[in-house]
Amino acid sequence: MNALETQIYNEYHARLPAEFRGIGKKGLSTDFRRVAETCKAVFFDAWGTLFIRKQLFPGARETVAGLRKAGLKVRLVTNSASLGPSEIVRSMREKGFDFAEDEIFSSGSHLRSIAAELGIREVFHLGRNESLPTVLEAGLRDDPDPELPVVAVTSVPLDSDGSIAREERAREILSRPGAVALVLNPDVSAPLVGGGRCWAAGAYGFRLALGSGARVVRTGKPFPRLFGEALASAGCRPEEAVMVGDTVGTDVAGGNAAGLRTLLVAQCFSPAEDWRKDCEALGVWPDWTVPGIGAGFLP
Numbered sequence: 001m002n003a004l005e006t007q008i009y010n011e012y013h014a015r016l017p018a019e020f021r022g023i024g025k026k027g028l029s030t031d032f033r034r035v036a037e038t039c040k041a042v043f044f045d046a047w048g049t050l051f052i053r054k055q056l057f058p059g060a061r062e063t064v065a066g067l068r069k070a071g072l073k074v075r076l077v078t079n080s081a082s083l084g085p086s087e088i089v090r091s092m093r094e095k096g097f098d099f100a101e102d103e104i105f106s107s108g109s110h111l112r113s114i115a116a117e118l119g120i121r122e123v124f125h126l127g128r129n130e131s132l133p134t135v136l137e138a139g140l141r142d143d144p145d146p147e148l149p150v151v152a153v154t155s156v157p158l159d160s161d162g163s164i165a166r167e168e169r170a171r172e173i174l175s176r177p178g179a180v181a182l183v184l185n186p187d188v189s190a191p192l193v194g195g196g197r198c199w200a201a202g203a204y205g206f207r208l209a210l211g212s213g214a215r216v217v218r219t220g221k222p223f224p225r226l227f228g229e230a231l232a233s234a235g236c237r238p239e240e241a242v243m244v245g246d247t248v249g250t251d252v253a254g255g256n257a258a259g260l261r262t263l264l265v266a267q268c269f270s271p272a273e274d275w276r277k278d279c280e281a282l283g284v285w286p287d288w289t290v291p292g293i294g295a296g297f298l299p
């Protein structure tokens with residue numbers, strides 16, 4: 001984890017309840033069959049935990065299906081805002097997961113209620129063109145000159161989407177009095193196929209708003225709301241649920257802060273033991289770790 005990642009995650013964590021660091025949590029090695037005996041619900045992160053792009057991790061489907069078969073509630077709790085909520089359901093089905101629509105909780109789905117709170121009907125969208133449905137499904141228009149100066153960041157835009165001109169426009173909007181930057185995916189970085197990480201929307205939104213004077217509103221993990229929605233839907237108390245993810249700064253810190261137990265999947269760290277470095281950098285530890293998402297359900 002580099003210095004900018006550490007800085008941004010620490011800024012997030014400063015807004016979480018003080019007990020979030022999970023003192024006493026040790027990251028003990030386990031597998032999903034043993035974890036299943038201790039809880040009623042398991043919440044899965046998506047990217048880096050079940051898959052990267054179209055590449056599924058070995059055992060991802062078997063673990064989700066196996067826990068469901070064992071009588072546990074399973075939910076997808078994802079910071080994805082790069083696809084609209086209905087597209088997330090479709091893409092999970094395409095990958096062979098059987099999550100129903102009401103078992104999926106995405107940070108992008110909060111845009112509708114945030115817009116209602118801010119009293120806005122239009123935003124300037126900054127992200128990949130394919131992410132625009134996140135804005136449209138929230139009942140908002142993408143406007144180059146929104147009535148109130150609000151920029152919604154869904155994802156890191158691609159050069160092919162005219163990102164330089166759109167970023168310039170976004171900076172101009174964010175310099176106006178009362179401007180708001182909505183960062184709909186707080187992830188600072190994301191693992192890549194074959195190893196390494198790339199910058200993600202959280203870092204992009206952070207840099208964009210830096211020095212602009214705009215208020216930054218973030219939603220998704222590690223903030224409590226998404227966890228609260230998933231808990232309510234599973235009908236269980238925080239201590240009866242486990243958050244499973246690959247990112248210490250969002251999945252583990254947020255799960256701990258919401259009172260869940262947390263399990264870090266170490267499959268994206270190379271070497272695998274490097275997960276400890278992220279925990280040390282942030283002072284955040286999970287209850288358990290597994291080497292891969294199939295642990296306990298694959299031979």
Ligand SMILES: [Mg+2]
Pocket residue numbers: 045046047048049245246247
């Ligand atoms: Mg992830």
